[in-house]
Amino acid sequence: MFSDRVLGIELSGIRKIFDLAQGKVINLGLGEPDFHPPEVVKKAIEDGVRKGYNKYGPSKGFSELRGLIAEHYRKYGDFSGDNVLVTVGATEGFLATLLSVVNPGDEVLYPDPGFVIYAPHIKIAGGKPVPYPIYQENDFVPAEEDIKKRISKNTKAIIVNYPNNPTGGVMEDKDIKMVIDLAEDYDLLVISDEVYFRLVYNTEPKTFLGKYDKLVFINSFSKEFAMTGWRLGYLIAPKEYIEQIGKMHYYAVACPQSPIEYAAIVALKEAPDYVEFMKEKFRRRRDLMYKLLSEIDGVEPNLPKGAFYMFPRVHVDDVVSVVKDTVKRGVLCTPGNAFGNNAEDHIRFSYAASEEDIEKGMEIFAEVVKKHRKKE
Ligand SMILES: Cc1ncc(COP(=O)(O)O)c(C=O)c1O
Structure with missing residues (x-):
């Protein structure tokens, strides 16, 4: 019935992970600005x-x-x-x-x-x-x-x-x-x-x-x-x-x-420079998220120079389990393996979210990482 072309591609499994979240969520999984057009x-x-x-x-x-x-x-x-x-x-x-x-x-x-x-x-x-x-x-x-x-x-x-x-x-x-x-x-x-x-x-x-x-x-x-x-x-x-x-x-x-x-x-x-308004907000949020991630034992963040994502390496045995537990606790984030085979020990966080959500989200993430931390 279906073409080899369509059977050869798959939808990403991320939605299934996001569905684990119940009730009100802190969305650090977003791939879009949390602002509206001018x-x-x-x-x-x-x-x-x-x-x-x-x-x-x-x-x-x-x-x-x-x-x-x-x-x-x-x-x-x-x-x-x-x-x-x-x-x-x-x-x-x-x-x-x-x-x-x-x-x-x-x-x-x-x-x-x-x-x-x-x-x-x-x-x-x-x-x-x-x-x-x-x-x-x-x-x-x-x-x-x-x-x-x-x-x-x-x-x-x-x-x-x-x-x-x-x-x-x-x-x-x-x-x-x-x-x-x-x-x-x-x-x-x-x-x-x-x-x-x-x-x-x-x-x-x-x-x-x-x-x-x-x-x-x-x-x-x-x-x-x-x-x-x-x-x-x-x-x-x-x-x-x-x-x-x-x-x-x-x-x-x-x-x-x-x-x-x-x-x-x-x-x-x-409104050709509307992006500048968003950029100012994103810069502050980036610095905040970087600081909070840097304080978590076992998490190695990069300081991104662009976009609105942070992609820290996380030193745990199973990153997907960390993501699932974080999502179950209401904080959406994306495992590195959603983006290819070369980043399985990373997690993507979007800082297109309010400072309050970033603070709360990082607090919950820190607790989850502590539970999963690799014994070195
Ligand atoms: C790197 C990259 N390219 C392209 C797109 C798609 O953009 P558009 O909404 O214009 O289709 C996205 C959206 O997340 C993206 O992150």
Whole structure:
């Protein structure tokens, strides 16, 4: 009955773990800002609907929006609306890209641990997912050797994601150069997932954009404007890529959602720096969570430079049991193995939560870890 394609992929088991929680929960498992979109943008979606933006729009997105997105990145290169495809979240942008560039048997490199859609999307596109490891010892940035030794004659593309989910790692300019040099040497496409682009602390955003020709840059309104449920994203790439990927996108979704595009235009015109407001809050919460995690015996946190996740190593015999016990006590968090095979001794905490929840959540987590602590 079902295709090998769909039977070859599975939904993540995280929901089942989250279901262990009873009653009121402290949610440190969230992959989205705990804020809402700017007021002007909330109003704009209503206005959009009333003004009649309820019909199909141009498949690649409204030209005004495509132009504004290009303008938003002017600092990084001379882009125009022709370099932009507006998608249904970064997620659809990813799938449309992989379906447009991967032939059966092509290999695509992706980070392990990494965001959960990469391997399934590569498989759906008929490719072979090839994970490359990233380690806490190296601030969750890949080592050149760890990428290089996984490149074969079939390697088509490499996915990079900085600021990184689930680790909060950020690439410096030298790391970006390292990846680009490899991509040039082996003629690889770089697909750069930068949905946390401006969520960096104590540094300017670092990007692949404008630094390499064979690049698909992926971003979204989800995190930057707290619009996760509105499902609007975009790609920036050479015009001929946009033409080809745009065909896949057309056959998948026809066009982006018109009233949301209308609101996104207002977001870029009237609240382009909204992320700065969230960033200030996230920075304080990050520092608080880092401090509290550092005080727990057996927990080795990293101080993340970006996104809103912390990914400490936890020295216990069975991390999944620690997560389950923590969740049973009402604090949602995610085991490292949800993000690949290379992070089984880690737990992801999101600090997109109030300081009060972070304090209470860390208190409960500390008690659970104490119970499970490895005898060394
Ligand atoms: C690294 C990463 N890429 C992509 C996405 C998906 O973003 P969107 O909501 O735009 O589909 C997420 C969402 O959590 C993410 O963490």
